[in-house]
Amino acid sequence: MTSAVSPKSEERSQSLLLWLVAIGFFMETLDSTIVNTALPGMAKSLGESPLYMQSVVIAYSLTIALLIPASGWITDRFGIKKVYLSAILVFTVGSLCCALSQTLNQLVISRVLQGAGGAMLLPVGRLAVLRAFPSDRFLQAISFVTIPGLIGPLIGPTVGGWLVEFASWHWIFLINIPVGLVGCWATYRLMPDVRASHVSRFDLSGYLFLAFSMVAISFAMEGMAELGLPRSAVMILLVFGLASLAAYWFHAARTPEPLFSLNLFKIGTYNIGLLGNLFARIGSSSMPFLLPLLLQVGLGYSPSYAGMMMIPMAVAGIMAKRFATPLILKTGYRNMLVGNTLLVGLAMASFALVSEGEPMWLRIAQLFFFGWVNSMQFTAMNTLTLKDLGAGYASSGNSLYSMMQMLAMSLAVAAAGAILNAFSDQFGGAASTGGALQTFRATFICMGLVTCSSAAIFWQIPAQDRRKEPLPQSEPTMH
Secondary structure: OOOOOOHHHHHHHHHHHHHHHHHHHHHHHHHHHHHHHHHHHHHHHHOOOHHHOHHHHHHHHHHHHHHHHHHHHHHHHHOHHHHHHHHHHHHHHHHHHHHHOOOHHHHHHHHHHHHHHHHHHHHHHHHHHHHHOOHHHHHHHHHHHHHHHHHHHHHHHHHHHHHHHHOOOOHHHHOHHHHHHHHHHHHHHHOOOOOOOOOOOOOHHHHHHHHHHHHHHHHHHHHOOOOOOOHHHHHHHHHHHHHHHHHHHHHHHHOOOOOOOHHHHHOHHHHHHHHHHHHHHHHHOOHHHHHHHHHHHHOOOOHHHHHHOOHHHHHHHHHHHHHHHHHHHHHOHHHHHHHHHHHHHHHHHHHHHOOOOOOHHHHHHHHHHHHHHHHHHHHHHHHHHHOOOOOOOHHHHHHHHHHHHHHHHHHHHHHHHHHHHHHHHHHOHHHOHHHHHHHHHHHHHHHHHHHHHOHHHHOOOOOOOOOOOOOOOOOOOOO
């Protein structure tokens, strides 16, 4: 005799599942932002220059970008419960290794391990909610679990600054351990063990082509900054990375089930949105890395002050979400994205005007304005890219887009680090406050110009493309 599950028991199980997935989202998004404020403190503890710490951020975001394309197949193959439990466990162990690191190289390797767990938390958690809730309740459920994605960037920099100043940078990783252990126990008890009825063949060759391309291009960018590679090595890495990308293109054209179908690139708005996202985010995604460094290294403020100064930017980002959709409908995607992209670039370049004597209200207004236009930009870019994907391409198109977001974040930090170090040699770097400030001013102008350049891509959007109402897309971090 089988006993049916009561509606009340099922509702309780679904509610606990939502909280479990929300905690996973919170852990990942908090960790994406809490580290930035702690970089100068880490540099001092490890005996490194604060201008050479970008590999700590790059290692994490690049690892997530590498594993996102494989996350769906891994989940179908091994089941949601086992993969989600493993993700939390790997993330927790990676956090412990980060806290125990004694050198920069050890910390970077530990961040790779942490990123391997973080890469699975969001997509697997989203899939668990999708399979546990009927379609008429899915939107409400996914909206609940993405709320921590907005809270993480709000409190992450502040908590990171306080921990560095009043304890040590190790605690920004140690706080993940009790949360992770509770998450492992709750996943084992509450997560449904759902497996796909049919597991398709994984496109390993295509995955390796893409993975090698991303790693080679990122190492080439990083090689110009922290790694100190000669120009010949940088050029070789770039050529190999681009060649591997071209090889994937030919591979996908003759493979029945490629990792990402080339038919995706026949969708005009998806093409424009994907490329526009990449170049726009290479500029704007450098800001969570640059701003805490500017406040601490360039202006000499404490980590806690630098963390609190990120709050206006996060608050503005949350507030701007509700205004994005009406503005897009009124102006159209092309006018909205071209104009707003230029505003984002100018807002970034405006940080070249900062000085020690700048009034507090002006600095807060500057951060608030950047957070506002940047949030509007994310929402508009997200909806443009995904709105015309049919049911057949929604899954693979969204996965490719998520991978591109994380890759752009990695390239943004690498590019900002390379430019910082180039100007550091010219102005004296961190040797003096004045030299460091000049270095940051020049870097903000360059990164602002990079963002402005993507307006030319968004100009290619058909002027009349206002035929579909955009659905607000959550932006878990400032990617």
